Amino acid sequence: MRLFMNRLFLAFSTVAAAIGLFFLGWILYTLCAKGLAGLSLHVFTHDLIEGGLRNVIIGQLIMSGVATLIGIPVGILAGIYLQEYGGNSKLTEFIRDLSDVMMSAPSIVVGTFVYAIVVMPTGHTSGWAGILALFILMVPIIVRTTDDMLKLVPVELREAGIAIGASKYHVTMNIVIRYAKAGILTGILLAFARVVGETAPLLYTSGSSEFWSTDLTGTFPSLTVSIYNLATMPDEEMVQLGWTGAFLLTTMVLIINLLGRYASNKTRR
Amino acid sequence: MTFKKALALGVLSLTMGAAAHAAKVEGTGSSFAYPAYKAWSKAYYEETGHQVNYTPTGSGSGIKEVSAGHVDFGGTDKPLKSKVLAKKGLIMFPTAIGAITFAYNVEGVSGMRLSEKAISGIMLGTITYWDDAAIKAENKNVELPHEKILFVHRSDKSGTTFAFTYYLSKMNKQWRKQIGAKKVVAWPSTNRIAGKGNFGVATAIKSNAFSIGYVDYADAKKNGLDMAIIENREHAFVKPTPGSFEAAATFADLDPKKDFYANIAYPPKGYPVVTATFALVPQEGENSKEVINFFEYALTKKNSLIEKVGYVSLPETVIKKIQGYWAQKGLK
């Protein structure tokens, strides 16, 4: 009887895994099949107004990139604070909790917040508003990974640094960070990957544009929002373009994730 | 660190390589007008390099955003009265005329005929099955399934909804009393789903069997949807074709003295569910002259472009009136 239950359970578990993987495989297959069908050089050399994706891809990268650039110092510094200066006080734990809360906040709520403080007062959507929304989403991720990575640094390293008379600043920046570099880089890459795939926070902060633009003070093109718009068009061509965009987006995200894993694997000796 | 550097350099070079100064204009609103504005802005961009970025968000949004000064022009199918325009500091002019069709998805049934009685029943929720007597009466040579009618409407504040309910109000007393003409409606029928924008409704009809909804002709045609042949004001059954739209459009009274305010649905002849779509431009907007330039280009040079997509272009006489209107308002 026990053996039977065991077999049953194992079978169930394997079937469950198969079901889950089946659906996920279906999605990937659809994405590749439909996305590749529309892939052509035209997509990369023309803007949305002419049936290409050039401006929205670049726009997405610009906004995510700038958000990351601003987020890196803030996130790392905050992570350093938590690990190096915070100790185990209640305040530190509290800030860690805050970081987790922010990480799990619905991205549409972040978009709503930025809409209220940037878009409404300025009266129009802008690339900067989008960047702010992405920044808020990504900082907690960088903070968390920096915090965790720094925790892994052996205490001896720090003590050795202090023993030879180096200042805390020096110890932290030149010794500790250097040691945790790869892990922190992973965190940055993962944070970048996460925001590059976001749609909801950009919907009403950066809006959508069919034209080439590098002017962050105005409505700014983004791949995700455009995919959303394209997919609901009755025009077959536009839907196809949406799939191509989705395929490119997913490829981008997966590559960045793989890079992150590669970097983190290098730390695990 | 090299990654960061590369990124920063990339961003910098892109900003450097930005195009020479070209006009950039933002518009939003009516999704009914979207196929037309898209065709026009594409041609405009190719010929002049000026960017006109129009996003279809519904007439309600168009009115709100242009009134608040968030965009350079708003698209709306629901016209605003002169005193409202004055209060908001806007000018208004029509840009095209189009039709709203009853697009439906019933397999094997093309060329469905719907009488006013049938339409009223479906809209008021009293007719719930496709094989209802009222529908069968006009479609005697077709096999209608015993399936529930799924009504597809708009989820957003829509000028198309306004124009459609305007038509319903004129056509049916009970609708007029109960609901009237609005951009957002609490629809009486219970079996229904919503789509965002004309395109959303078109997509929904396409993917749901036994559905019917109101979609502008351009989107229905693009989507390959079946469109019903409906009874018009003189009790003739009219197919939704550019010809029947034009016949209806001749009754439109577009008068610059009233800022072209007109609801043209349910005219004496022709296809009954027609509407004009309008552009709202701030009188004192900083880009208003650019907007006018765009529309002048569109109306005088590329008017026929939109006929391919399913609109009735404004007649020459009206365009002249519009140009006079612009001059009078100091924007030309």
Next chain:
Amino acid sequence: MEILFKKLTQLSASLLFVILAATTAVLYLSAKPAIEEFGAGFLFESRWGVEEQVTMDGDMPIGVTESGVELSDDDFIDDDDDDFISDDDSEAGSGSREIYGALVPIVGTIFSTLIAMLFSIPIAMGIAVFLSEIAASSIAKPVGVAIELLASIPSIIYGMWGLFYFGPFIANIFGGNTVSLLVAGLVLAIMVIPFMAALSRDAISTVPDMLKESAYAMGATKLEVIKDVVFPYAKSGIIGSIILSFGRALGETMAVAFVIGGVYQFASKVTDPTNSIPVVLANSFSESSGMSLSVLFYLALILFILSFIVIGAAKFYFLRRK
């Protein structure tokens, strides 16, 4: 330098607090007009955007013509919020106000998430167990990596696939609409499975081999080991992963926006379309102003608080931070 550095780190850390506090404050302040107008009743009201006549007396109800037969053109046109932008004016003089209620989106949000949990938990657990206990490591490793990568697929992809492929598939099997509460719940489930599976797998892999081997040595079957050794040990991690997934599904916008239907009515059966809070937020911002905009912030606040509570619960279970 030393002090500057320390101050900088403190500043950055406190920024987190500032952002969170600012979000709460801004949402609350923007929602205030709606909160004052509708109060807590907002949570239980199911009508959305319905106009309610406020003035009675001799006013002709909108829509009725005098003569009854000959129509003069615009008698019945509902001059709604066209006459006023910020609709504080709308109450004065038009004689009607718009009623908004969050009940439909709230119910939709909760039920779509529950359906998602119902389907994702067994499958994610199955995958987690499969990867850590059943599969040979030559299979487990690549599949494990695949699962983690799948967890990073942007949610808009799930939405698109759901709209064009999965929705019709479900409608074929269960009847009903191609966009519905059921489809939304299932798409959410599929989206959340890799996430939950990866986290649970990590939790399960923390169980010391020694414990498991002792059990096996005593003659336990795999099922018994999993049931009585692995799960209890990894319980807090597993439950934490479930709660985090719940929170993620709760706030999901794009995967659901395509497939839930977007109608402000309850799904009388699970294959009916309905609405959810994130979808309402995604759809309505550009066309709302004044009270209707404030209502959206009220909704956002509700969602924010809901996910706050869920995360709090997860933290409680995840007490042990690795």
